[in-house]
Amino acid sequence: MARLQWLGLIAAAALAVAGGAHAEGDKAAGRKLVYTCNGCHGVVGYENVYPSYPVPKIAGQNAQYITAALHGYKTGERKHPTMNAQAESLSDKDIADIAAYLSSIAK
Secondary structure, X not given: OHHHHHHXXXXXXXXXXXXXXXXXXXXXXXXXXXXXXXXXXXXXXXXXXXXXXXXXXXXXXXXHHHHHHXXXXXXXXXXXXXXXXXXXXXXXXXXXXXXXXHHHOOO
């Protein structure tokens, strides 16, 4: 049993180190990439036509959430035709850069 706990501790430590080794995105590059995002997410009071719902504001959102959401749209795990099309064109670096920039904006 102690051996299993030790292996779990080693695995958790390895994941923590690997997670910390990822480079943070480039905010300046992300600022250049969000121009298409602003067409919907930057318009105050903008609502999607069908189905009708308010378009979420993403400025100031948590970087991990933005990264996960964009990867979800890119893989098709999250469904929205416009977002799926937008995310498909983004590289992992683009996504990290966008997340770094958007999360740096004060709400």
